[in-house]
Amino acid sequence: MTNLSSSMLSTIKNLYSNKCIQRSSLPHELINYLLTLEFIKFKNDSVCGSFSDNMKLLENDVLLRNLGFQFIKYFYSIDSTMSHAKKIADNYSKAIIFSEVQTKGRGRARRIWLSPPGGIWLSILWQIERKELLEILSLAIGVAVVNALKKLLLIDFKLKWPNDIMFSVKKIGGILIENMFKDDKVLSIIGIGLNVNNKMRFSGLQGVISLSEILGFNMPRNVILKAIALEVARILEKTGVEDIIDLWRKMNLTIGKKIAVKINHLVVEGIVLDISPRGKLIIEDSKGKVWEISYGDVVYLEGIEYRPIL
Template identity: 35%
Template sequence: MKIIKLNAIDSTNSFLKEMATNTSAENFTIVVAESQTNGRGQQDCVWLSEPFKNLTFSVYLSFRKFQIKHKKNLLFAVSLAVYEAIKEETELSISIKWPNDILSGNKKICGILIENSIQKDKIKHAVVGIGLNVNQTEFSKITSNVSSLKLLTRQNYDLDVLLKTIVSKLKIRIDQLACKEFEKLEEDYLKVLYKKNTPTMFKDRKGVLFMGLISGISKEGLLQIELEDETIKEFGIKEVSFV
């Protein structure tokens, strides 16, 4: 495991992707930024983080024969690793919001971005970006649905300790991925999925409100919601939101 620490960078994911393109990156190479000026979330959303107070890093994962049809299991593995690390270090009551945000109650404390490099029908490697709000206590009024470990527990946390715990959990879950323990990964993910089997109000991309409950994840990694007429409808990222 190789750890590269940077004082400031626009995006650890962009840095690591470029590094992997230009050099032979070692599996589990980690790039950590004390200050990230242009962090990215799902579908080009911006991840804002106060310098020196949070954990913003990316991990390079290489694969030998990981078929793209199983890519949702990589999402499960990464999300569970971060979830388990936070639970171990804080004992907070948390959940995973599909696809891979970590929530405490309805407050987001961690965002994850997975960018895959595809070769034919296989994922050659992935760059996993993780942004965890740790010791930051003030956030923009625009982002009222976010929180941090310190706000929730009133404790300061050692960023290096948190990083080591996350990477340790990630190695365990990636080993499960390599051993094709897909059913176990999905089972564990669904156990801690936010609003699973709970009647909830949703809004689709057209602004239409509807009641439903999250029932599972499709083979393609889409969110499955059971509607009031007991039919199952599937949604991709940004196609549905909680009200």
């Protein structure tokens, strides 16, 4: 299902299974990235990993501390990582909370988000210093997640406006942003849900998939979670708005497609022309009217299997 050769896919599987791999068989970019994430060491001419699926180990992770996270908390089960982040928002400017299971996980418009064992259910609390990011925050986090997955797996994932992480025509994850304003400070709670080792073909949902179903093997979630945290920090601290919009355009599968967007009781149908410099979706309808849409539910996108449950 991927664009990787069978030999490279097998090499990546062995690497993330903690088998030592000949250094020459791995791309330099992947080796350097895993060194940054502190998951590999060299043994003669081989690269040897120390990957784990035990996310509780990350509570004491040095890299996460160095990224500025003052509070790092693992739960086996929690009602919602978003709700917990909101509870601690008065005490921290940067925090990260993740859980094996959410009993009351939620998506956009307070829809239920299925959060079974095997996925990554993550909330990042982040004080936004660059206020110009607020309008495009969902797009920015999407870019960060796709960057992390591509660097780890050498596979192109895509973005569907406004907040879906996609593999081909199916959804693999989503993003939820809630902002809190206090005095002159803005704290964003960034919720990220990613199907990793959970089996979505049994979920009863249309057009969804997990990483393990794409790859054919389970992935250690610790390396994915750290990569997402690193890419989120990089994009929020160092990447300009224009660059984020350009990156989103390169990763998107929305522009140029037929679309239907539900905005309250109105449905706008047409062709997606572009996104604006502020992240709004630009649609031309059948009468030639051009709409700029800042929010809404994409109830149809040409060629995409995933449909939200409204």
